[in-house]
Amino acid sequence: MLSSTAAVSSKREITSFGELRRRAQLLGAKRVAIVVADDEVALTAADGALHLGFAAPVLIGDERKIRTLAEALGLHDLVARAEFVGTEDAATVAAQMARDGQVDLLLKGHLRTDELLHAVLDKRAGLRTGRLLSDVLLYEDTLAGERRLVGITDGGLNVSPNLEQKKQIVQNAIEVMRSLGGARPKIALMSATEAVSESVPSSVDARELTRMGESGQFGDATVFGPLALDCALLESAARAKGIEHPLAGHADCMVVPNIEAGNLLAKSAKYLGGSQCAHVVAGAKVPILIPSRVESADDKVNSIALGVIFASW
Numbered sequence: 523m524l525s526s527t528a529a530v531s532s533k534r535e536i537t538s539f540g541e542l543r544r545r546a547q548l549l550g551a552k553r554v555a556i557v558v559a560d561d562e563v564a565l566t567a568a569d570g571a572l573h574l575g576f577a578a579p580v581l582i583g584d585e586r587k588i589r590t591l592a593e594a595l596g597l598h599d600l601v602a603r604a605e606f607v608g609t610e611d612a613a614t615v616a617a618q619m620a621r622d623g624q625v626d627l628l629l630k631g632h633l634r635t636d637e638l639l640h641a642v643l644d645k646r647a648g649l650r651t652g653r654l655l656s657d658v659l660l661y662e663d664t665l666a667g668e669r670r671l672v673g674i675t676d677g678g679l680n681v682s683p684n685l686e687q688k689k690q691i692v693q694n695a696i697e698v699m700r701s702l703g704g705a706r707p708k709i710a711l712m713s714a715t716e717a718v719s720e721s722v723p724s725s726v727d728a729r730e731l732t733r734m735g736e737s738g739q740f741g742d743a744t745v746f747g748p749l750a751l752d753c754a755l756l757e758s759a760a761r762a763k764g765i766e767h768p769l770a771g772h773a774d775c776m777v778v779p780n781i782e783a784g785n786l787l788a789k790s791a792k793y794l795g796g797s798q799c800a801h802v803v804a805g806a807k808v809p810i811l812i813p814s815r816v817e818s819a820d821d822k823v824n825s826i827a828l829g830v831i832f833a834s835w
Contacts, residue, residue, distance in 0.1 A: 535703035536831075537670045538662060539798050539824050542702075546576035546827035549834045554826055555580045555625040557616045560587040561632035562595060563815075567822030568629070569600040574823070576830045579604040580625050583612040583632070613641035620808045621648040627809040627829040629822070635812045639679075642806055649807045654690040655679055657812065658698040658775065659784075659801035660828065661791040665755050666771070672755070673699060673775030674791065677784020678812060679803065685727050688777065689739075692731060694804035695775045696743045701835035709740075710754040710773035711747025712783070716765060718748065724779035731777075744769050747777075751787070800824035802832050809833050 536542050554571065556564050559581035565588070571577030579600065581588050585608035592601045609615045613633060619625045620642075630638050642649050657678030660671045675695045680687060692709055699707035711728035718725045728747030735745030746769040752759035757771030778784035792799050799821050803810035809829040813822050 535705075537668075539660075539671075539800065539827075542660075542671070542800065542824060542831070543574060543576070543827045546830040547574060549576060549830055551576055551578040552626040552830045552833055553578045553580055553624065554627055554629055554829070555582055555616045555619060556629050556631045557638055558583040558612045558631040558633040560584060560591050562591065563817070563819050563822060564629060564631040565592050565595060565597060565600065566819040567826060568604070569597045570819060570823040571826040572600055572603060574827075577826055580607060580619070581605065582607045582609060582616050582619075584608065584610075613638050614644075614647075617641040617644065617647035617649055625808070626833045627811065627826075629811040629826060629829070630813065635678075638810070638812065639803075642810060651805060651807055653694065653805040654683075654687055655803050655805040655810070656691045656694045657801055657803050658695055659788045659791075659799055660824075661788070661795065661797040661799050663755065663791075663797075666757065671702065672773065674784055674788045675775060675777055677778060677781060677786075677788045678801065679781075681781045683780070685730055688727055688731060689734065690805070692740060692745060692777055695777060696740060697835070698802060698804050698832060699774050701832045704774055705742070707743045708769045708772055708774045709735075709743060709745045710749045710769060710776045711745065712754065712776050712778050713748035713750065715750055716748055716753060716763060722748075724748065727779070746770070749773070751776075798824055800828040802828050804832070 554577045568579040581604050585606045656676040658673050658675045663672040676691050696707050711731050713724040718729045725748040732746050753770050754773040760770035809832045811825045811829050
C-alpha cells in the first residue's frame with residue numbers, strides 16, 4: 523500500500539522527467555528484467571535505476587558475458603545486488619518470468635525488438651490481453667511556455683493501423699497518460715489538416731474516432747481530430763485557424779496516422795528539439811520497454827521509471 527505522501531503525490535500530474543523519476547522512487551523498486559543483458563547502455567541504465575531506488579534488476583542471458591561487461595564498466599554494485607538468470611533463450615525465459623509474477627516489466631537489451639515481442643506474444647507466454655500492443659513515447663514539450671510531458675503514439679510497432687487498431691492505440695495511450703496523473707487525458711488525432719477529406723484517410727479515421735469519444739467509448743478522456751501538429755500543441759495556432767475545441771493547443775498525447783509519421787515526429791522531438799525521452803509498450807500484461815539502440819542511458823532510466831509507474835497503476 524502507498525504511504526499517504528506517495529498516494530497524494532500519485533494524483534498530481536507528472537510534467538517533467540525529473541518528476542517522473544521522483545514518482546517512481548515513491549513506488550519502490552520493481553523487478554526489471556533486462557533481456558539479453560550484455561548491453562553497455564542497458565546495464566548502465568539498470569545501474570542508474572537501481573541506485574535511484576525504483577528498480578531491482580534481473581539480468582537475463584549469458585551470465586559470463588553479462589558479468590564481464592558489467593565489471594568492465596565498473597558497475598560493481600550492480601553485479602553484487604542484481605539477480606542473474608543464465609539462459610540461451612533470454613526472451614522466452616523473461617516472458618515466462620513475467621507470466622509467473624517473478625518480474626514486473628521487461629527491458630530490451632542486446633536483441634532485436636521483434637525477437638522480444640515474438641516471445642511476449644507467444645500464446646504459451648500468457649502475456650496477451652487481447653489488446654493490440656502499441657508504443658507510447660514521452661518528451662518534454664515547452665512550446666506553450668511551460669514544461670510538460672507530451673506523448674506520441676505509435677511510432678514503434680504498428681506500421682499502418684486501420685480504424686479498429688487506432689481505436690486500441692488510443693485506449694492504450696489513455697491508460698499510459700492516466701498513469702502519469704492525467705485525470706482526463708486529451709488525445710489528439712493527427713493528420714496533415716483539420717479538414718476531413720476522403721483523399722486524406724487519416725482525417726476520416728480521426729473523425730470516426732472523435733465520434734467514438736463523443737459517444738463515451740473511451741471513457742473519461744477527450745479524443746479529438748483531425749489536427750495538424752501546430753494546432754495540437756499551440757492554442758494560438760488553433761485560434762488562428764478558428765478551432766475552438768478545448769483540446770486544441772493542449773494535447774497530452776498525439777496519435778499519428780502511421781509508423782513513419784510517428785518515428786519522424788518522435789525523433790524530431792528528441793534530436794531537433796533536444797528533449798530526453800521515455801517510452802513504454804502498452805497492451806500486454808506487463809509493461810515492455812523497447813528503447814532504440816541509440817538512446818542514452820538517461821533515456822533508458824526514464825523509460826524504466828515510466829515502466830515502474832505504469833506497472834503500478
